[in-house]
Amino acid sequence: MPNSEFYLKTLESIVSQPTAPFHEERVCHKITSFLKEIGVPFEIDRWGNIIAHYQKGRVSPPLALMAHTDHPALELTERVAPPEIKGANWTAKLMGGVASRYFDQPSPVLLFTLGSDKPIAGEIVGHSSTIAGQRGINLYLNISDDSGLQAGDFGIWHLPNFQLSDGFIYARVIDDLVGCTATLLTLWKLVQEGAEADLYGLFTRAEEVGLVGATLLLQNQAIPKNCFVISLEASKTLPGALQGEGPVIRVGDRGVTFSETAEFVLKAAANKMGSDIVKVQEPKVKIQRQLMSGGYCEASAAVRSGYNATGLAFPLGNYHNMAADGTLQMENIHEADFITGVELLYETALLMAQYEELLTEQFLTEDKPSQDADRLLQTADYIKSE
């Protein structure tokens, strides 16, 4: 694919930014400078969510792609630690879902203070749980040179930013900077092609601590009520949602069933690209469709706010950096799943212009010959006569 090199370069530049819930400013600055470069207008709402809008021609209903700018990380709480934790001089809290056993072994981190991009090295040397579950995990750190740090600063796992190997993309953060990048690239392609479309790009904050930014953005109707919303996520692989088998049209999450009204257009685009998910045909492209029940995603916030919403997921290895060996490692996705996902989103944005015609097109079922209808008529008498 001709654009894949540019797609991967763009992904690398976004995922290389350190981020955490409530500390998304570096990623957000990359996103807004990309939007400025391609000339797509945007607004920043009062909570810091970015709302970009590409509009050309009269297309209705509009489409919105939504992705979050944060990733599980830690936030420093106080410059003190329990004496029984050897070497610890700071306490931090875990922000986002990582199981506590991943902190049983010492783990290196990089810390950042507001206004400086210079990382300060530290190490997680212990942990404790204040309440049951992942939200109450305290982490204890050894930071030898901590003069530039204060409570409220954040830290990320010290892992490489980005690597390509054997058709896979490895990065410290795939979830959900891949969704942000896919949104940017869809906007970029619409601009390149001068396409008629009405597409919002929503870049939200603090998803990992409970869909906070997305819920506020949607409740405040930052986008029109008739907008179809597609939540983009990197989501834990599952049977039927495997790496290298294509992006996954996500029919629901752990708790919520998404909307057929919105999914319909995604399926129509998949069909147009030659996928076999809804129609039996020799597949030209790999796309999957599955309930991704591993966690919640922002589409459920959109459904609860009254939108027609669905999801597209990139099957993710080492979800939230949790590797099978009990250590924190880079997350990974398959290169082809990422590239196909961007193409699918672009085709979906284009298809919205033909939404009314699509509704009358029976692409979801095989065209059955009319003899079958005649046979039903002929044999209905057996049913009527007792």
Ligand SMILES: [Zn+2]
């Ligand atoms: Zn996540």
